[in-house]
Each structure stands twice: as structure tokens, then as C-alpha cells.
Amino acid sequence: MSAIDATAERQIGTGIKAFTSSNGATGKIRFLDSPEEVLDFIDGPDVENTVVISRGGTTTFMSPALMAGVAGLITLQGAPESHLGILSREFGIPCVMSTEFTEGIQTTRGETIPADGTAVRLDISGDQGLVHLVES
Amino acid sequence: MTETIDPAKYLAAFLGEVPQGEPGNAMMRDRLKVPFIDTTAENVRRDRLETDEVNSWLDYAAWNLWDFILGRASEGESGLIPRQEYETLSFVQQWNTYPKFQKMLTDELGVDGLVELAKTSTREVGTKINVTRNWAASVCPILGRGIGIELEQDSADSRREDLESIIQYGRRLQNGTWGDGPGFVSARGFKVPALDDDVLMSLVDQAKPFDDPEKLQKFRAFNARTELFGFMVHYDCRAGMADTGPYPLPDGRVAIVRDHFLNETAYPWAGVAEGMPYCVTEVLIFPADKVGLVVTEIQTTFSEPSNYLDHLEAGVVFARDRIDTPMGELRVLEEEEMDRISTRCQKGTMEMYKVLAKKSHEEKIRDGVMVYTREFLLPHAARAGVWDKFLAEGFDTLHPNTEAAWPVLTSPRAAEILTPVLLFGKGFPHVSEE
Incomplete structure (x- = not known):
């Protein structure tokens, strides 16, 4: 049983999947924008039920989240051959890269992303990486 | 008048004309005036090159870099390590310093000795004398030349002798690994089967099937954690990992041999890896009919389907305890020690992360330049x-x-300087007839 009681879904994001898997990821969004936020996050609750968003596709920034076993990863930049793409594959954590969202809130830099706490499902089974909003 | 460039055209094909992968390699080879990307025992021993040889090499290297970098061109920023900044500064540093040091090494060993040294990549695992360095020791500094020209520090003809010596240094290493023939991995079918058969089979013969799902899971966790730690110790660059293969095996399966460098003592933060082997080497065996594998110029495996580890059938891990441990003293890691290293890597990654989070931007760039310039x-x-x-x-x-x-x-x-150099084919300007 998923951590989220899904009753309806709607696609809100499209990107490049780092690897293909029939196992997607379901969790609540958390945008991490600094090393301090990453460190605070992994010490907090529900890490394994969280889909984290980072801006770039480099791997070291997200390394604590990778090791803590987050449910999924979303990046706003990067590609499967980026370091984070490679490492998400090695850790087996679903990852959608260079994601563009059709709705959400604006970051301080004007990027559109789902607000923290939004329930989403990552689908990496097809040609693209898809992010679905899960509505309870 | 400013030239208007459509970036999409240059992302779809090199110069808007040459595709990625094997079709691109074939097209580039047809375009070269002379096949100087092929090394021979004779042509790696020359110190001076013909203009057509230099320009043919530059043309191919420009496409090769574009092909390699396209998949990660938009890798984007890191919130922890300013990698683009330190890498591009390193290219400039390498262009300005490598000729002297490559000459010192060549003087020390002689050309024959340098070629012989590069043969290490065919006889040993757990060594950074490998295919990544064959490529990086010449392409990276010459990319620095392109940046230097954009910055008006140099002109295309201002340091011809240095350019030739860097090209030849890399070609000598390539010839050591592969013998006569193409030196770039992109000209070798995107495969890096560098190890001699007897060396390979001595490793493969010790692989064990993953008939227990728990063992497989532990192996995969070990692979992921040691790889991540290797990235961290090497400042988020791929100097800490190196795959060779794919190797078709006599039983019809296929193997990848993978180095993760953990305890590199060259850096001030080496203490984070205390007690760990210098390198752990994994043998990964897959069913050939289920996974198609390629290995890139910087020794990273990509596969079709992309979830290659889901098809992992057998494997083994070796440790090379110190950088100078003889190959004959390579030892198989038992499960208990793998667990210990795996846990240590997690702890070390976190320790390093916390240190990096507190370092200044400038300090991290200086550290990164040191790593990226030393590594090759x-x-x-x-x-x-x-x-x-x-x-x-x-x-x-x-x-x-x-x-x-x-x-x-x-x-x-930086984007104004780097985008044309990296993606629009302007990083490798031709030299003129002398």
C-alpha cells in the first residue's frame, strides 16, 4: 500500500527518465535548494516517502538524500548521463531530469515546481519521465 | 554584425551536420584529410606533426567532445561543488602547464617507456593509468587552448609546438593501450575491452552467481555507495570510477569490470577514506541477450535497457589495498568486509559533505582545480x-x-565563452600551414 491513498491523478510534469523501470515512485514533494536544507531534510521524518527536487543534475549535492533512500528524485536541469542520473540508476531510485512543470508555485528564480508537501507519482516506465499529481 | 546561432541545430548534430554515436564517427572519419586518429608505432614516435595531421586530430576531437558532452551538457549547477567553474579553469591551467610536465615525464621514460607505461591499462585493474586518462591528458588541455583563444590569451597558431606535444602525449598513451589503430573510444565502437584475456579471466573465474536476492541487494548497495563515495572524494568528477568492457565471455554472457577509487591519498581530505582500500574492483556479469552495453570515453557504462543492474547474474569484488599493491596481491572481498566498506563509505560521504558545506566557494574551486589537474x-x-x-x-x-x-x-x-567552445564546435580551431 502506498503512503498516499491515491484516488485520482493528473500529469503535471514531463522530463527525461534517468533509467527505465516499471517501479515508479510515490511521495510528497520537497524542494532542496542548499546543502543546509539537504542536511536538515535527512534528519527529519518521512524521508523514504519523499520525492525530492533539486535544481542541477550533479550528484554530490544530493548524496545524503540518495543514501537516506528517498522515494524519488526530480531535477530541473541535467540528463541521464549527468552524474545524478548515473547514481540514481545505481541506487535504483526513480529519477526524472530536466523536468518542466505545467503548474505549481514559483521558486525565487521563477521556475515552476510543485509546492512542498504535494503528493506526486513518478512514472519512468515509458519513453519519458512523467510526474503525476496525486489527488486524494 | 553579430552572428545569429540556432542552438537547437547545434544540439541535434555537431556543427548542425554530424550526428552522435557510430554514424557520427563514420561521418567524421570520412571528413578527415588524414586518418591521424589512428595511431601507429611509427606515428606516435614523431615529435613534429604535419598541419593536416594536427587539424584532422582537432576536427575529430571537437566532434568526440561534442558527442560525449551532449548527454550531460545541461547537467546544470551543483549546490555543493562548483564543478563547471573548476573544470573550465582546470582546462586553462592544463593548457598552460601540461606541456612542461608531459615533457618531463616523456624525458624520464622515453617515448617507448611512456607507451609501455600505458600498457598497464591492459594488465592491471585498480589503477588510474587507464583509458580515461589517455583521453583526458590531451583533449582536456586542448579544450583549454580553445577557451584561451576565446579569451584572447592565445591565438590558434601561437603555441603550435605545445599543441603537437600534447596531441602526441595522448596518442602515445592510446597506442600503449590499444596498439596500432583508433585511439578514441568513439572510434572503437564505444567499447573499452582493455584488459588482456588472461587478466580478465583470472578475475571472471572468481565471480559467484547471485542466487540469493539478499546477497544481490547487498552487492548493489555496495556498488552504489562506493561509487558515490568515489565521486565525493574526487570532487564530483568521474576520476573516481572507471569501467572497462563489455567483454564477451566464453559462456555467452558479458562482463563489465569496474574500478571505484576510494582511498586516494593525494588530497588533503584523504583521511575521510582511512582504513579503506585504495580501490575496489567489481566484476559484473550479465546475460548477453538481455542487456546491450557500451562504455564511454571516460569509462562509464550505459545500457539498453537502462536498468542493467536488474539483470546482474554474477559478480565478485576485489580490493587493491594501496596504490602500489602488486596485482598479484589483489584479494577478493568477503561479504563482511564489503559491508564494513559500504558503511564506511556512507559515513565518509556524510563527513565530506558537511565539510564541503562549510567551505567557501573560492576554496572549493581551488580544491577542484587541484583534483582535476592532478588526476590526469x-x-x-x-x-x-x-x-x-x-x-x-x-x-x-x-x-x-x-x-x-x-x-x-x-x-x-562563462556561458558566453563555453557554449560555443563546448557545443558549437569552436573549441578546436585549426592551425595554419607553417
């Missing part, structure tokens, strides 16, 4: 016994051109 020459210089001489000669000192490039390459203006 240190392994060879150390084996040849001249590394201390390199240090005494100021190997780590930033060149004035690197210092001068710093403000631009660490500013938003």
Missing part, C-alpha cells in the same frame, strides 16, 4: 617516480592565465 598526470608520474619532482616544479601553482581567466569563468559570462 599524477597516476603516470607517480608510477614513474617523478611526482615529487612535479610538485617541486610547481605543479599545483595556478598559471597567470588561469588566474586571469578566473573572473570570467566563474561569472555568468
Whole structure:
């Protein structure tokens, strides 16, 4: 049983999947924008039920989240051959890269992303990486 | 009048004309005036090159870099390590300092000795004398030449002798690994089966099937954690990992041999890896009919389907305890020690993360330049016994051109300089007839 009681879904994001898997990821969004936020996050609750968003596709920034076993990863930049793409594959954590969202809130830099706490499902089974909003 | 460039055209094909992958390699080969990307025992021993040889090499290298970088061109920023900044400064540093140090090493060993040294990549695992360095020791500094030209520090003809010596240094290493023939991995079908058969089989013969799902899971966790730690110790660059293969096996399966360098003692933060082996080497065996594998110029495996580890059938891990541990003393890691290393890597990654989070932006760039500049020459210089001489000669000192490039390459203006160099084919300008 998923951590989220899904009753309806709607696609809100499209990107490049780092690897293909029939196992997607379901969790609540958390945008991490600094090393301090990453460190605070992994010490907090529900890490394994969280889909984290980072801006770039480099791997070291997200390394604590990778090791803590987050449910999924979303990046706003990067590609499967980026370091984070490679490492998400090695850790087996679903990852959608260079994601563009059709709705959400604006970051301080004007990027559109789902607000923290939004329930989403990552689908990496097809040609693209898809992010679905899960509505309870 | 400013030239208008459509970036999409240059992302779809090199110069808007040449595709990625094997079709691109074939098209580039047809375009070259002379097949100088193929090394021969004769042509790697020359010190001076013909203009057509230099320009053919530059043309191919420009496509090769584009092909390689396209998949990660938009890798984007890191919130922890300013990698683009330190990498691009390193290219400039390498262009300005590598000729001297590559000449010192060549003088020490002779050309034959340098070629022989590069053969290490066919006989050993757990060594950074490998295919990544064959490529990086020439393409990276020559990319620095392209940046230097964009910054008006140099012109296309201003340092012809240095350009030729860097090209030949890399080609000599390539010839050591592969013998006569194509030196670039992109010209070898995107495969890196560097190990001699007897060496390979001595490793493969010790692989065990993963008939227990728990063992497989532990192996995969070990692979992921040691790889991540290797990235961290090497400042988020791929110097900490190296795959060779794919190797077709006599039983119809296929193997990848993978190095993760953990305890690199060259850096001030080496203590984070205390007690770990210098390198762990994994043998990964897959069913050939279920997974198609390629290995890139910088020794990273990609597969079709992309979830290659889901098809992993057998494997084994070896440890090379120190950089100078003889190959004959390579030892198989038992499960208990793998668990210990795996846990240590997690702890070390976190320790390093916390340190990096507190370091200044400038300090991290300087650290990164040190890593990225050392990594492509240190392994060879150390084996040849001249590394201390390199240090005494100021190997780590930033060149004035690197210092001068710093403000631009660490500013938003960097994109204006780097995008044409990396993606629009402007990084490898031709030399003129002498």
C-alpha cells in the first residue's frame, strides 16, 4: 500500500527518465535548494516517502538524500548521463531530469515546481519521465 | 554584425551536420584529410606533426567532445561543488602547464617507456593509468587552448609546438593501450575491452552467481555507495570510477569490470577514506541477450535497457589495498568486509559533505582545480617516480592565465565563452600551414 491513498491523478510534469523501470515512485514533494536544507531534510521524518527536487543534475549535492533512500528524485536541469542520473540508476531510485512543470508555485528564480508537501507519482516506465499529481 | 546561432541545430548534430554515436564517427572519419586518429608505432614516435595531421586530430576531437558532452551538457549547477567553474579553469591551467610536465615525464621514460607505461591499462585493474586518462591528458588541455583563444590569451597558431606535444602525449598513451589503430573510444565502437584475456579471466573465474536476492541487494548497495563515495572524494568528477568492457565471455554472457577509487591519498581530505582500500574492483556479469552495453570515453557504462543492474547474474569484488599493491596481491572481498566498506563509505560521504558545506566557494574551486589537474598526470608520474619532482616544479601553482581567466569563468559570462567552445564546435580551431 502506498503512503498516499491515491484516488485520482493528473500529469503535471514531463522530463527525461534517468533509467527505465516499471517501479515508479510515490511521495510528497520537497524542494532542496542548499546543502543546509539537504542536511536538515535527512534528519527529519518521512524521508523514504519523499520525492525530492533539486535544481542541477550533479550528484554530490544530493548524496545524503540518495543514501537516506528517498522515494524519488526530480531535477530541473541535467540528463541521464549527468552524474545524478548515473547514481540514481545505481541506487535504483526513480529519477526524472530536466523536468518542466505545467503548474505549481514559483521558486525565487521563477521556475515552476510543485509546492512542498504535494503528493506526486513518478512514472519512468515509458519513453519519458512523467510526474503525476496525486489527488486524494 | 553579430552572428545569429540556432542552438537547437547545434544540439541535434555537431556543427548542425554530424550526428552522435557510430554514424557520427563514420561521418567524421570520412571528413578527415588524414586518418591521424589512428595511431601507429611509427606515428606516435614523431615529435613534429604535419598541419593536416594536427587539424584532422582537432576536427575529430571537437566532434568526440561534442558527442560525449551532449548527454550531460545541461547537467546544470551543483549546490555543493562548483564543478563547471573548476573544470573550465582546470582546462586553462592544463593548457598552460601540461606541456612542461608531459615533457618531463616523456624525458624520464622515453617515448617507448611512456607507451609501455600505458600498457598497464591492459594488465592491471585498480589503477588510474587507464583509458580515461589517455583521453583526458590531451583533449582536456586542448579544450583549454580553445577557451584561451576565446579569451584572447592565445591565438590558434601561437603555441603550435605545445599543441603537437600534447596531441602526441595522448596518442602515445592510446597506442600503449590499444596498439596500432583508433585511439578514441568513439572510434572503437564505444567499447573499452582493455584488459588482456588472461587478466580478465583470472578475475571472471572468481565471480559467484547471485542466487540469493539478499546477497544481490547487498552487492548493489555496495556498488552504489562506493561509487558515490568515489565521486565525493574526487570532487564530483568521474576520476573516481572507471569501467572497462563489455567483454564477451566464453559462456555467452558479458562482463563489465569496474574500478571505484576510494582511498586516494593525494588530497588533503584523504583521511575521510582511512582504513579503506585504495580501490575496489567489481566484476559484473550479465546475460548477453538481455542487456546491450557500451562504455564511454571516460569509462562509464550505459545500457539498453537502462536498468542493467536488474539483470546482474554474477559478480565478485576485489580490493587493491594501496596504490602500489602488486596485482598479484589483489584479494577478493568477503561479504563482511564489503559491508564494513559500504558503511564506511556512507559515513565518509556524510563527513565530506558537511565539510564541503562549510567551505567557501573560492576554496572549493581551488580544491577542484587541484583534483582535476592532478588526476590526469599524477597516476603516470607517480608510477614513474617523478611526482615529487612535479610538485617541486610547481605543479599545483595556478598559471597567470588561469588566474586571469578566473573572473570570467566563474561569472555568468562563462556561458558566453563555453557554449560555443563546448557545443558549437569552436573549441578546436585549426592551425595554419607553417
